[in-house]
Amino acid sequence: MSNAGKLIGVGVGPGDPDLLTLKAVRALTEADVIAFFAKTGNGSHARVIAARHLRAGVIELPLYYPVTTELPKCTAAYRDALAEFYAAAAAKIAAHLETGCRVVVLCEGDPLFYGSYMHLHARLAPRFATEIVAGVSGMSGCWSAAGMPMAQGDDVFSVLPATLPEKELARRLADADAAVVMKVGRHLPKLRRALAGSGRLHRALYVERGTMADAKIIPLTAKADDDAPYFAVVLVPGWEHRP
Amino acid sequence: MSNAGKLIGVGVGPGDPDLLTLKAVRALTEADVIAFFAKTGNGSHARVIAARHLRAGVIELPLYYPVTTELPKCTAAYRDALAEFYAAAAAKIAAHLETGCRVVVLCEGDPLFYGSYMHLHARLAPRFATEIVAGVSGMSGCWSAAGMPMAQGDDVFSVLPATLPEKELARRLADADAAVVMKVGRHLPKLRRALAGSGRLHRALYVERGTMADAKIIPLTAKADDDAPYFAVVLVPGWEHRP
Numbered sequence: 001m002s003n004a005g006k007l008i009g010v011g012v013g014p015g016d017p018d019l020l021t022l023k024a025v026r027a028l029t030e031a032d033v034i035a036f037f038a039k040t041g042n043g044s045h046a047r048v049i050a051a052r053h054l055r056a057g058v059i060e061l062p063l064y065y066p067v068t069t070e071l072p073k074c075t076a077a078y079r080d081a082l083a084e085f086y087a088a089a090a091a092k093i094a095a096h097l098e099t100g101c102r103v104v105v106l107c108e109g110d111p112l113f114y115g116s117y118m119h120l121h122a123r124l125a126p127r128f129a130t131e132i133v134a135g136v137s138g139m140s141g142c143w144s145a146a147g148m149p150m151a152q153g154d155d156v157f158s159v160l161p162a163t164l165p166e167k168e169l170a171r172r173l174a175d176a177d178a179a180v181v182m183k184v185g186r187h188l189p190k191l192r193r194a195l196a197g198s199g200r201l202h203r204a205l206y207v208e209r210g211t212m213a214d215a216k217i218i219p220l221t222a223k224a225d226d227d228a229p230y231f232a233v234v235l236v237p238g239w240e241h242r243p
Numbered sequence: 244m245s246n247a248g249k250l251i252g253v254g255v256g257p258g259d260p261d262l263l264t265l266k267a268v269r270a271l272t273e274a275d276v277i278a279f280f281a282k283t284g285n286g287s288h289a290r291v292i293a294a295r296h297l298r299a300g301v302i303e304l305p306l307y308y309p310v311t312t313e314l315p316k317c318t319a320a321y322r323d324a325l326a327e328f329y330a331a332a333a334a335k336i337a338a339h340l341e342t343g344c345r346v347v348v349l350c351e352g353d354p355l356f357y358g359s360y361m362h363l364h365a366r367l368a369p370r371f372a373t374e375i376v377a378g379v380s381g382m383s384g385c386w387s388a389a390g391m392p393m394a395q396g397d398d399v400f401s402v403l404p405a406t407l408p409e410k411e412l413a414r415r416l417a418d419a420d421a422a423v424v425m426k427v428g429r430h431l432p433k434l435r436r437a438l439a440g441s442g443r444l445h446r447a448l449y450v451e452r453g454t455m456a457d458a459k460i461i462p463l464t465a466k467a468d469d470d471a472p473y474f475a476v477v478l479v480p481g482w483e484h485r486p
Contacts, residue, residue: 134387
């Protein structure tokens with residue numbers, strides 16, 4: 001391993017380029033290769049966040065997700081397509097690591113918290129030196145933009161995917177002092193019913209593009225059940241019993 | 244409000260000074276007043292993290308917690324002492340804000356996630372302009388130092404205080420895909436039983452001083468039930484079914 005390179009998962013934070021850490025900036029400027037996930041036809045959001053710190057001449061390695069949106073996520077075909085994609089992406093990175101390169105993988109938010117980087121880490125960490133540069137999470141960017149105290153003292157805090165069945169969502173929302181619900185998208189009407197059913201609707205905030213200049217942060221009660229983007233989140237703040 | 248100053252809660256991250264964000268550094272260098280919580284006789288950890296970016300001549304405003312360790316936390320006397328302390332601290336900051344100062348409050352980790360800053364924010368945000376600079380959370384610093392992927396896809400993630408009763412801890416640990424248990428301290432034997440009871444002991448990691456140079460990160464099964472510091476955490480990673 002001694003002559004091999006190093007794999008560095010770098011959290012670039014929730015969107016505002018100024019929420020990069022000093023450590024992330026140094027990792028970017030010292031990288032031989034910058035890898036990032038992207039969708040064909042779209043740019044990489046993580047690369048946009050990091051752009052101003054990329055060294056001229058650095059090797060860029062975009063990793064394009066396979067076009068799998070026509071496959072239901074629960075199918076073996078979808079899982080196989082993604083497993084094959086992550087294996088191929090890891091192999092491309094390994095080829096650079098074997099020549100002694102420092103390979104940075106750009107990660108929106110924090111690398112080890114709901115991010116695609118983990119699929120590379122799990123495959124490469126047994127063979128190569130790795131380092132993680134922690135980042136500001138997307139949800140932290142959202143509640144900070146909202147100025148909303150989230151959890152305090154002995155609060156129980158939960159992160160829940162809006163994909164859960166309504167009853168399950170309502171049960172878990174009632175069972176936590178504070179919660180963030182992710183992947184809201186088309187699940188908004190169901191989520192609203194679950195929040196009402198658990199008595200948590202009145203304090204819930206709806207957040208779109210939390211740390212962008214065009215962020216939309218409103219009480220969920222003021223948001224229509226029409227269209228919500230996949231990455232919208234709902235914040236349910238805790239700390240109800242303030243001193 | 245137009246001639247008044249601004250209150251800025253600045254997350255300084257989990258401990259490594261390089262995990263300050265660019266935005267935090269700018270807020271520190273532009274501050275008129277730097278406030279921070281501290282215990283009498285101890286320094287402020289947040290101030291140590293931020294130290295190299297403090298402008299010469301900046302006004303420092305240490306906020307010393309009252310000596311309340313002799314009072315049980317559940318007593319009215321304890322609550323009253325803390326409420327009085329936060330009110331007095333907010334009044335000191337308000338005096339600076341009223342003269343037009345930019346007052347930065349240093350916050351370990353993230354300002355709105357289990358931090359004392361919220362007590363000031365709740366009291367001052369109705370009267371003064373505020374801004375939050377999101378920070379890397381302490382728990383993110385811990386799992387990054389451990390190189391431990393925590394949550395993926397539709398995982399349910401929970402933050403639990405080790406102060407919960409054993410049955411309640413075991414129930415909640417079994418009910419989450421991934422969890423971080425905080426404030427471990429003297430609750431370690433109980434927490435171990437709860438993890439065993441919920442079938443989650445084998446993957447749990449024990450972390451002390453997660454992002455310090457002298458961090459201790461070991462499987463919980465290798466940690467004795469002797470002494471654990473109050474701020475030790477236990478990580479229970481999710482993402483069991485990897486592609």
